[in-house]
Amino acid sequence: MIRKILGLSILALLVSCGGDDGPPPAPEGAELVFPDENSECTTGVSVNETLSQVTFQWKASKNTESYTLSVVNLDTNVPQTISTSSTSASLSIAKGTPFAWSVTSRSSRSDQVASSETWLFYNAGSQTTYPPFPAQLVSPLSGSTVLKSIANEVVLEWQGADADNDIASFEVFFSTDSLPEDSVGTTNANTMEFPVSVESATVYYWKIITTDEEGNTSDSGVFEFKVY
Incomplete structure (x- = not known):
C-alpha cells in the first residue's frame, strides 16, 4: 500500500513538473540591414x-511573429509606421531629408x-x-533628475x-530658459561631451548645433533636466 501511494505521488510530481513550461519566450530585436547607418539612400x-x-x-529575429517599422522625419519629428510579418516594408518619404528608422519585434505569445x-x-x-544629422542627445536624459559632481558640474553627452563625414564642430547651448540661446562652448568633431556648471534644485535646457565643413548646420532640438 505504501509503495502504491509513493508511486502515485511520484507520478503526480512528474505530471506537475512536465506541465510547467514557464513563460513563452520573448521576441528578440531585429538586426537592421538597409538603408545603411549614417548614409545617403539613393x-x-x-x-x-x-x-x-x-x-x-x-533580418528576421527569434520568437517574432510581426514587426513594426518606424521612420521619423528628423526635420519635423513626425513618425510614419507600418506593421508587417515580413522582413521588409516600403514607405513614401520626403526627398532630401534626414530620417531615423528602427524596428520593433512582437509576438502574440508574449507581452514583451x-x-x-x-x-x-x-x-x-x-x-x-x-x-x-541632428545630434542625438544622450545624457542627461530629457526629463531626468541628476546629481551634480563635487565640482558642481554635469557632463552633457551626445x-x-x-x-x-565632414563634421567641423559642435556648439553647445545651455540655459535655464526653455529656449536656450546662450552658447557656452564649441567642441571639435571628435569631442561629444561638455561639462557645464549647475546649481541644485534648478531645471536646465540644452541643445547642440552641428556644423560641417561646408557651413551646413543642424539643430538637435531641446532637452531638459533637473539637478538635485
Missing part, C-alpha cells in the same frame, strides 16, 4: 517632386516587445551635399553623424 523610387518610396530591410538599434540616413534629393 535607391528610392520617385513618387513625385517631393516624395520617393524607400524599401526598408532587416524588442526594439532594434536606431539608424540615421538621408533620403536622396537634388542636393550634392547634406547637412549633418552623438553626432554626417552622411558626408
Whole structure:
C-alpha cells in the first residue's frame, strides 16, 4: 500500500513538473540591414517632386511573429509606421531629408516587445551635399533628475553623424530658459561631451548645433533636466 501511494505521488510530481513550461519566450530585436547607418539612400523610387518610396530591410529575429517599422522625419519629428510579418516594408518619404528608422519585434505569445538599434540616413534629393544629422542627445536624459559632481558640474553627452563625414564642430547651448540661446562652448568633431556648471534644485535646457565643413548646420532640438 505504501509503495502504491509513493508511486502515485511520484507520478503526480512528474505530471506537475512536465506541465510547467514557464513563460513563452520573448521576441528578440531585429538586426537592421538597409538603408545603411549614417548614409545617403539613393535607391528610392520617385513618387513625385517631393516624395520617393524607400524599401526598408532587416533580418528576421527569434520568437517574432510581426514587426513594426518606424521612420521619423528628423526635420519635423513626425513618425510614419507600418506593421508587417515580413522582413521588409516600403514607405513614401520626403526627398532630401534626414530620417531615423528602427524596428520593433512582437509576438502574440508574449507581452514583451524588442526594439532594434536606431539608424540615421538621408533620403536622396537634388542636393550634392547634406547637412549633418541632428545630434542625438544622450545624457542627461530629457526629463531626468541628476546629481551634480563635487565640482558642481554635469557632463552633457551626445552623438553626432554626417552622411558626408565632414563634421567641423559642435556648439553647445545651455540655459535655464526653455529656449536656450546662450552658447557656452564649441567642441571639435571628435569631442561629444561638455561639462557645464549647475546649481541644485534648478531645471536646465540644452541643445547642440552641428556644423560641417561646408557651413551646413543642424539643430538637435531641446532637452531638459533637473539637478538635485
